[in-house]
Amino acid sequence: MSHDAIVLLKEDHKTVRKLFRQFHASGSDKGDVVSRIIEELTVHTYIENEVMYPRVRELVPDLEQDILQSFEEHHVADVLCSELSAMDPGDERFVAKATVLIENVDHHIDEEEGEWFPKVREALGRKELQEIGEQLLQTKEKAPRKPSEPGALRKAVDAVIG
Numbered sequence: 001m002s003h004d005a006i007v008l009l010k011e012d013h014k015t016v017r018k019l020f021r022q023f024h025a026s027g028s029d030k031g032d033v034v035s036r037i038i039e040e041l042t043v044h045t046y047i048e049n050e051v052m053y054p055r056v057r058e059l060v061p062d063l064e065q066d067i068l069q070s071f072e073e074h075h076v077a078d079v080l081c082s083e084l085s086a087m088d089p090g091d092e093r094f095v096a097k098a099t100v101l102i103e104n105v106d107h108h109i110d111e112e113e114g115e116w117f118p119k120v121r122e123a124l125g126r127k128e129l130q131e132i133g134e135q136l137l138q139t140k141e142k143a144p145r146k147p148s149e150p151g152a153l154r155k156a157v158d159a160v161i162g
């Protein structure tokens with residue numbers, strides 16, 4: 001299996017988008033699929049915040065603004081995920097909020113895959129991307145799986161300020 005950072009992150013995106021399709025295809029009972037979306041996003045956002053974004057920021061200074069914007073987009077997704085995870089699926093706002101989350105993340109993934117991941121691949125060598133990939137996998141093991149777990153929300157803010 002490839003440990004290339006971009007390949008690994010794109011695999012996560014595929015998983016998330018499959019869940020988005022399940023959300024749209026499922027009927028009135030969307031609670032379970034939303035829980036799985038929240039879990040996938042919590043882990044994925046964490047490893048990007050902890051590893052991918054800081055490393056790219058350091059190694060490819062030209063992408064500084066893309067990284068800063070991506071941190072902000074993660075922050076919006078974090079807020080929506082933590083509100084959703086505290087909400088009853090029967091709440092009249094539940095599906096609306098989940099739909100806004102999905103629209104935001106869809107757009108965010110498009111920007112990563114279409115705009116700045118290709119620039120990262122151009123700027124970094126295969127070996128560097130493998131090393132970052134190894135770090136992503138290690139960090140995944142200790143990543144929070146729910147927005148309520150320590151580190152899930154705070155890290156995005158720390159990464160920007162610190």
Ligand SMILES: [Fe+2]
Binds near residue numbers: 045048070074112
């Ligand atoms: Fe991201």
Ligand SMILES: [Fe+2]
Binds near residue numbers: 013112
């Ligand atoms: Fe991503």
